Amino acid sequence: MLDAVAALLAVLVGVAFVAWAAALVLGPVAPERLVLQGLLADDGWSRAARAAVLLATGLAALGLVQARGLRRLAAALLLALAGAGVALAAAALDLTLLWLGLAVAVTCGPLAIVAADDRRNAARHALSALLMGGLATGVLGVSFLALSSLGNATHVVDLGFLVTRYEHAGPFALTALRATGVGVALLCAWAPFHLGLPELWGEGSTPLAGWLALAWPWAGWSVLVRLAGGLLPAFGEWSFDAAVAVQLFLVLGALLPAAAALAEDRLGRVFALLAVGTLTELLLAVHAHGVDPEWIAPGLWGYGLAWIVGAAATAAVRARVGDDRLASLAGLATRLPRTAFAVAAAALVWAGLPGTFSLAVRWALWQHAAGATPLALAAIVCGAFLRLVAAARVISVLYFRATVRDGADLVVPLASGRARYGLVFGLALLLELVLGLGLTPWAARLFTLAPVLYGG
């Protein structure tokens, strides 16, 4: 009885969060304002982050069907707490609150993995997530400490003017800034700090891995958006070129994950690597004097929708076939045509499917940034080519290879399971197409969500 009530509460929490996210996106746009005496900003960026994290948390709570009763409710509440941490970090203009939000997010997220998933691997994934998150927040904590000591301030706007008061502290401040970049790289999956993510995002429980993959990049980019916005005066003083500073991440991120996806043998890991490559393209929105939130927010939304499509397809495959190894999926199109179609569609969405929102935002970003340097163009084109070939490899396994004769029998799922995966996949793909084709009046809303107070 208690289990049933707890499960119902978890579902209600999930539904409430999804509805709240929809309301934030579709509802009337309130004017930007400062909250808590200027420590928090309720602007476009924080709303966009809040809506995205609410959607991720709601879907994850709804998807935790393997967890029973109280564990499911506990996991849902921990995810909600972690999401609140990301939302806090997205709104924070004060370094202390920014760090606090991140710390809550990277602690509660792994705890939710342990609470929801009682398989052996889950503990390992939770520990890995905790280590990565801990390293990121540790590095960010040290660099925030350094910057705030130099500027004797914790508010990003004050910091922008005060951090340059000591002439010879420039190199030290820049080192702290580069360490911040590394901390953000760990959260945002920038190569080469992405090496652990195929396991975390690709092998764990689908809803929980999805939450990590969606929420942590929002947290990382929030750090950059707020810090870059506040430190704008200092960048000019130091002649610091942010675009050059992230170039190595851009090039490595475009090439390494996509090249690895060509030789991966598990579908979840392939999709995780394709996601990492797509996420790296957002670095094109970093220019010499900071970042452009109005490019990053739609990009993260597009990435999020693509992730949901891929996650639903992967979950369906795991439920029907038992595992997601590519060898087990050979000839799936003859055995499970609809599931194979879903996987193929997800692979094409990651490679870039015309008419989808995720490709539309990426295309707009490419056009905006490709002419900047030959390196940016090379990263875009080579990354797109490698991801295309990786997607073709997955599709050829599904459609062209013969079925494995001694493979495990297909699992016959419950109708509710089939409906769940189909519904999530269908809705996410429909949303991609509707937004991409601009078929409704509010389709452009996601492009206008992210003006920030201060900088950008």
Next chain:
Amino acid sequence: MTPTAPPAFPALPTLPAPWPALGTPPPAAGDFDPAGPLALLILLPLVGALVLALAPRPVVRLATRAAVLWTLPGALFLLAAAWFGGAAHGAFAVRWLERLPGGGGLVLSIWNLVPALLVGLAAPLALAVPEAREKTPSRAAFLLVLTAANLAVILAVGPGVAVAGWLGGAWALCFLLGEADAVNAGQEASAPFVLHAFAGACVLAAALAPPFLPLLLVAGVIRLGVPPTHGVQARTFALLPTGALLLVVVGFAVTGLAAARDGVAALRASGVGGPGWGVGAAWLGPLAVASALAAAWVGFVALAEGDLKRRLAGFASAQGALWVTLLLACDPTLARPAVGAWALVTLVTLVLLVLAYAPLWAFARTGDLKAYGGLGRVALVRSTLLLVGLAALVFAPVLSARGAGAAALVDVLARRIPAGGPVVLGGALGLLAVGLSVYRTIRGETAMPLPAPDLSAAEWCVVVLFGATLFLLSALGPPLGGLGSLWPVFAAAGGS
């Protein structure tokens, strides 16, 4: 008072091209109409493909047989547009601009009417032609996707739709080859897909950064099967079913040649205050020599082939290399009309040759030349069609644009540049390869035991309709586009 002489060519219309137009400003946003017939040209085949994918088992066979219907409205619309432009109001009256939801646009104008017409007319033929293996819904669906992709490239206003069309063509080719190569687990599909995806990546780079427009030449060379990509082209032709072969021959040649033309134009414009690398124009000579040698090389390779479809592929590669050499080596005022017109005659003839061979391929189920022979004894009309086609291929440089092709070849030889000899040799060897194949098919004591070797009623209808269409379209009259060339001949006057 002496009346002033009319201008030799009317003022060039300001119409868009897929690329930052070299000398042609894009039209104002207000000139675009909402999505309409042009969007349907691309959307209808895609909807047809979706219907085939989702059709339930009881009706899937009927849906497969009826797949050709999804291409007929497009073919009729393009014919009507050509007739409208030719008969009623003049070539410049053909000017449709449509904007697509989600961005991008489509254009049908005198700049792309003939290529669109070629692909639009080839599509129903590709779906109706007899095949060696039973037609499957997935093959029909991907033929429709290939049609839509090729039309998207031809009709694109901005680079986005063009890139989507290039990559869509690569995907369609991948699925068609994978289905054809089922016994080999689709392994033969991977190399062509990677190559054509690479071509799409070159187009993407050109689309994003004008200094990289010369990469269009690389993309065009890949699509035309110019060495070193001739091996993949040969394997592709040998594997593809007949309908797909028809669409690839026409669609890929048309889009590849347009990309090669634009890439050469970008290379030519570079170093003279235009976009591109500073020393880009200095590459024209060496590249012309390289493509001429490539033409000679693939001509020899085609001659040594024992498979009919691989010989056709070799011929197509040699012709492609020849055309690229002319574009690189000759002045644009000579090269563009020469290549455009020569390509038009060649592609129309290749369509007729493929249609003539289709029942033979369907019967023999092999491309091995040893399986063919004695057609002249049992199928006089079909043999005549093959000979007429061969003659058209041989005399194409003379038949087209008042001998512009021949004039270009003579120009290359007369200037005694290193590209001259090899390019003529390559073209001649390619023709010899096809000619010997046709000869072998017609001659021989033992005829192929086809039940009805000569033209069937359906084929007669196709030939008559095709002939009538060509006759009617010739009223469009060169030099103002129409059947004179793949591209408007007056482009030569503009020099770009």
Next chain:
Amino acid sequence: MSTLWRGLGAAVYLTLRALFTVARAVAGVDRALREGVGGAVTALARAFAATIAHMHRGSAQDMTLLDLAGLALLLVGRLFGS
């Protein structure tokens, strides 16, 4: 006259034979180049992809430790270099 035609026929036959001989030689070289160069490029690409994929194979803890080591090197290098 018939001698002329016979002579012409013989010349055509000999020319074709020579052309076919050259063509077979060229085709042989072409096949060798395609299999050699193409095969080498394919094998190199596969090896490169496999190496990169192998880099991603360790457990997430190992990766995190690698990240930590890399970060330490970065900071030490930056501090001593600046």
